[in-house]
């Protein structure tokens with residue numbers, strides 16, 4: 001057993017989550033892999049156990065199902081070897097808002113929002129008590145861009161960014177590191193799964209490049225890591241513009257433009 005914290009990764013059966021599993025295993029950290037496809041996770045776990053010698057548990061769970069989410073949440077809450085949560089499981093949703101069914105939107109929110117929130121909620125008190133550990137939430141640049149037209153998906157990812165920034169503000173001073181990772185288009189199965197038109201795919205980053213960049217941000221304890229953003233100054237300017245507004249919210253008087 002490793003003396004480093006165990007890493008629980010949701011959505012570890014493919015794509016970004018599987019790449020995270022590979023990177024943390026190569027750092028010698030034990031893993032808990034969570035997703036629905038047990039066969040794929042077992043295959044990944046066998047390979048990584050053989051290559052790295054780490055211990056890996058596989059947990060089959062559909063995080064949109066209350067009983068499965070509760071079981072994973074209980075594990076996160078109670079297993080004090082788990083010191084890093086990678087909140088990665090997520091899905092996309094193709095089509096325009098008026099054509100998406102309410103149930104499809106609700107399922108998306110269950111996975112991309114409710115499960116992320118529940119697992120953060122399950123681990124945070126324990127990490128605060130320990131004064132260490134990390135929560136990594138996988139958002140998306142789409143959460144910054146209503147103009148991309150992926151309204152429901154983008155809204156879930158805007159939630160992930162806000163949650164991460166709020167948690168960083170609350171938990172950072174208590175020794176817990178919180179990172180939001182905002183990929184843009186990355187070559188994974190998400191496009192196929194969400195029914196995206198292959199003819200309209202954006203240019204895609206390779207998943208290994210995305211996760212290696214995210215790990216650089218992780219090691220630097222960066223609060224928000226945006227691997228495709230070439231000019232970090234743009235993000236800083238965006239944050240600065242937002243923060244300039246904040247003191248002005250403390251007023252009891254409506255702005256002049258709203259007074260007749």
Ligand SMILES: NC(=O)C1=CN([C@@H]2O[C@H](COP(=O)(O)OP(=O)(O)OC[C@H]3O[C@@H](n4cnc5c(N)ncnc54)[C@H](OP(=O)(O)O)[C@@H]3O)[C@@H](O)[C@H]2O)C=CC1
Pocket residue numbers: 010011012013014015016017034035036037038061062063064088089090091092111138139140141182183184185186187188189190191193
């Ligand atoms: N690829 C991209 O372009 C981008 C991806 N992202 C985000 O990255 C994250 C990972 O996606 P990515 O690797 O690209 O896509 P993949 O489709 O390859 O991976 C998604 C993972 O989530 C798991 N998953 C899906 N539904 C459920 C469920 N109901 N319960 C439990 N696990 C589930 C899948 O496993 P299984 O089917 O076995 O359950 C799989 O392991 C997502 O949050 C996504 O929004 C963000 C920006 C860009």
Ligand SMILES: CC(=O)[C@H](N)C(=O)O
Pocket residue numbers: 091092093139140141142150153183184185186190191194
């Ligand atoms: C489905 C998508 O839109 C993509 N994964 C992204 O977040 O860029």
